[in-house]
Amino acid sequence: GCQTGATPETPSRDLFQQLGERSGIAAIVEDLLFLIVDDDRINQQFKGMDVARFHRNLTDQLCQLSGGPCTYSGREMRELHADMAITDTQFNALAENLILAMEQNDIATGAQNRLLKRLIPLYPDVRNL
Numbered sequence: 240g241c242q243t244g245a246t247p248e249t250p251s252r253d254l255f256q257q258l259g260e261r262s263g264i265a266a267i268v269e270d271l272l273f274l275i276v277d278d279d280r281i282n283q284q285f286k287g288m289d290v291a292r293f294h295r296n297l298t299d300q301l302c303q304l305s306g307g308p309c310t311y312s313g314r315e316m317r318e319l320h321a322d323m324a325i326t327d328t329q330f331n332a333l334a335e336n337l338i339l340a341m342e343q344n345d346i347a348t349g350a351q352n353r354l355l356k357r358l359i360p361l362y363p364d365v366r367n368l
C-alpha cells in the first residue's frame with residue numbers, strides 16, 4: 240500500500256508531495272506512456288510489453304524514489320533492461336518524454352530536476368554498462 244497520512248516533513252517527502260503524491264505520479268506515467276508510443280526513437284523497444292504492469296511498477300518506483308510510501312516490486316533494473324541494447328539517444332529520449340509528461344502535469348521545474356537527479360544513478364544499470 241501507498242497511503243498518505245500525517246508524516247513528518249522531510250526534503251524527500253516534499254518531492255513526493257510536489258509530484259502530486261502517488262495519484263499525481265500515476266498520471267505522469269500515463270502521459271509518459273502515450274509519449275513513448277508516439278516516439279519513433281524508442282517505441283519499437285516497447286512493442287508487446289505489459290502496459291498495466293509497466294504503469295504500476297514505474298509508478299511505484301518513482302513514488303519510492305521521490306520519498307513516498309511505496310515499495311517497488313518490479314524486476315531488477317539491470318536484469319530487466321539487459322537485452323535491450325539501449326543507446327544514449329534512447330535513454331535521453333525517454334528522459335525527454337518524462338520531462339514532457341511532468342510539464343503536462345504542471346510539475347515545478349525544480350521538482351522535475353530533483354526527480355531526474357534521483358534517476359541518474361540508474362543510468363549504468365539501464366544501459367547495461
Ligand code: HEM
Pocket residue numbers: 281284285286287288289292293296297300312313314315319320323325329330331333358359361362365
Ligand atoms: C532511468 C531510466 C529508466 C528507468 C527508471 C526505467 C524503469 C523501468 C521500470 C520500472 C520498468 C517496469 C519493470 C517491471 O515491470 O518489472 C521498465 C520496463 C521497461 N523499460 Fe525501462 N526504465 C528506464 C529506461 C528505459 C529506456 C531508455 C528504455 C528503452 C528505450 C526502456 C525500456 C523498457 C521496456 C521495453 C520495458 C518493458 C519490459 C517488459 O515489460 O517487457 N527503459 N523500465
